[in-house]
Amino acid sequence: MPSQYADIxxxxxxxxxxxxxxxxxxxxxxxxxxxxxxxxxxPSSLAQIERLLPAIRQxxxxxxxxxxxxxxxxxxxxxxxxxLALTGSLGxxxxxxxxxxxxxxxxxxxxxxxxxxxxxxxxxxxxFGIPGSVxxxxxxxxxxxxxxxxxxxxxxxxIDKDGKLSTFTADELDLSYRHSRYTGEDACIVSxxxxxxxxxxxxxxxxxxxxxxxxxxxxxxxxxSAGSTFKRPQGSYAxxxxxxCGLKGYRVGGAMVSEKHAGFLINYDHASCAEMxxxxxxxxxxxxxxxxxxxxxxxxxxxx
Numbered sequence: 001m002p003s004q005y006a007d008i009x010x011x012x013x014x015x016x017x018x019x020x021x022x023x024x025x026x027x028x029x030x031x032x033x034x035x036x037x038x039x040x041x042x043p044s045s046l047a048q049i050e051r052l053l054p055a056i057r058q059x060x061x062x063x064x065x066x067x068x069x070x071x072x073x074x075x076x077x078x079x080x081x082x083x084l085a086l087t088g089s090l091g092x093x094x095x096x097x098x099x100x101x102x103x104x105x106x107x108x109x110x111x112x113x114x115x116x117x118x119x120x121x122x123x124x125x126x127x128f129g130i131p132g133s134v135x136x137x138x139x140x141x142x143x144x145x146x147x148x149x150x151x152x153x154x155x156x157x158x159i160d161k162d163g164k165l166s167t168f169t170a171d172e173l174d175l176s177y178r179h180s181r182y183t184g185e186d187a188c189i190v191s192x193x194x195x196x197x198x199x200x201x202x203x204x205x206x207x208x209x210x211x212x213x214x215x216x217x218x219x220x221x222x223x224x225s226a227g228s229t230f231k232r233p234q235g236s237y238a239x240x241x242x243x244x245c246g247l248k249g250y251r252v253g254g255a256m257v258s259e260k261h262a263g264f265l266i267n268y269d270h271a272s273c274a275e276m277x278x279x280x281x282x283x284x285x286x287x288x289x290x291x292x293x294x295x296x297x298x299x300x301x302x303x304x
Contacts, residue, residue, distance in 0.1 A: 004059050005039050008082065011055050018042040025074040025302070028066065028085060030131055032224040033273050034074025035303070037064075037083040044089040046190055050163040053188060056082050057161045064302055065188050067133030068108065071140065071226050075303030076273040083302075084188065086135050095119050099196050100154065105135030105189045109142070112194075113208060122199030123152045128208040129215045131227070135189040139182045140298075141175045145211055150175035154195040158187040165190070178231055178298055220258040224267035229280065230295040238295055239263030242283060245290045255279040273304070 005021075012019045019041050025034030039061075043049050056063050062081025066072060090106035093115050101121065103112050113128040126147025127137065136142070138156050141149045150170070157167045174181040182189060215221065230238035242248075242262035250257045254271035257279070258264040265279055284295045 004061055005082075007059055008039065008041075008052070008055055008061065011052065012041060015048045015051060017044065017048045017052065022078075023083070025069075025078060025083070028083075029069035029072045029074055029226075030224060031069075031073055031226050031271075031276065032267050033076075033271060033276060034072075035076050035078030035273075037079040037081075039082045041082060041084045042087060042089065043084065046090075046159065046165070049084070049159050049188055049190065050165065052084070053159055053161050054163040056084075063161075063186060065186070066302075067106065067136035067139075068131065070130075070132040071136060071299055073226060073273060073276060073299050073301050073304070075301075077303060079303040086133060086188070086190075090190070095121075096193070099198065100193055101196065102191060102193045103134050104191050105133060105138070107134045108132075109134060109137055116194075116196055117201060117204050117208065120198060120201050120204070121196035122204050123147075123196040124194065125204060125207040125211065129212040134192055138173070138189055138192050139180055140178050140300075141180050143177075145214075148175075152194045152196060154193040156182075156189055156192040158182065158189045160187050218261055220260040220264050220266050223258070225258070225264050226299045228263045229265040229297060229299055230263065230283075231298045233293045233295060236291075236293055237263070241287050241291050241293050241295070245286050247283060247286060250279070250282070252276075252279040252282060257283065277304070 022036040023040035024036050026032050064079055064083045066085050086106040090104045093103035096102045109127045109130045113124045116124045126145045130142055137149050153170050155167050155169050159165050239262045247257045248262050249259045253275035254269035255275040256266055256268035258266045287295050
């Protein structure tokens, strides 16, 4: 282990923060692809994050922050530096006032949606079945079935590289299609508040189950993937363009365009990152040549 991590490891041990050296990233992405991270941290409190981020900056170590890894493609060579993972140990949530749920960033969207249902609150049904974390959903303004995070978020809090806790209001978050103020930044989102409306629990639950059933029916959930691989191009849909080009079932090694949903590139058979990247580039090239549309990848790349 390079010497520059020794102080960070010592801090983790003092703080009681779980860590692993040379941790395979394929265990932490929905693609099931990726080599080892030099140092993988799993903080269990905001206080740990507040102390860790300045220490990582001071040591000059590269830092990557991830959630549930559901929109992430990691290099076969792994990730140099520190990977900080916000998981279920930072997943608490509570109703703080009428219609408002405050949720830590490590919680899954499914848990948040079920909590809203328990509280008889509507507005988050669209997110039920999206496999990501709350932090990841805020980071990329996740959306589906006509809804998106910007419709329901009131504020988000983060810890910056100096260990300072700050909050952005919904307006300050600069939310747009698959974008937020956090996009491309190294702040660690730690919580978000959602403003919802009272609703009929039977109707809320029925809508959640309806959308989940539609996902099971239309999406290749039986294979590792990162969901929709490409952003929606203006004036069309990525899946329709890919299907139009006859690319369903197109393969590069173990990476394949799903035969069930052309917008999903799947890890069909132990695909490598190199194979998935080659497939992404092939799809982009063929779609551009045959339709004139330029596809933009929605998946975040790490170590690439």
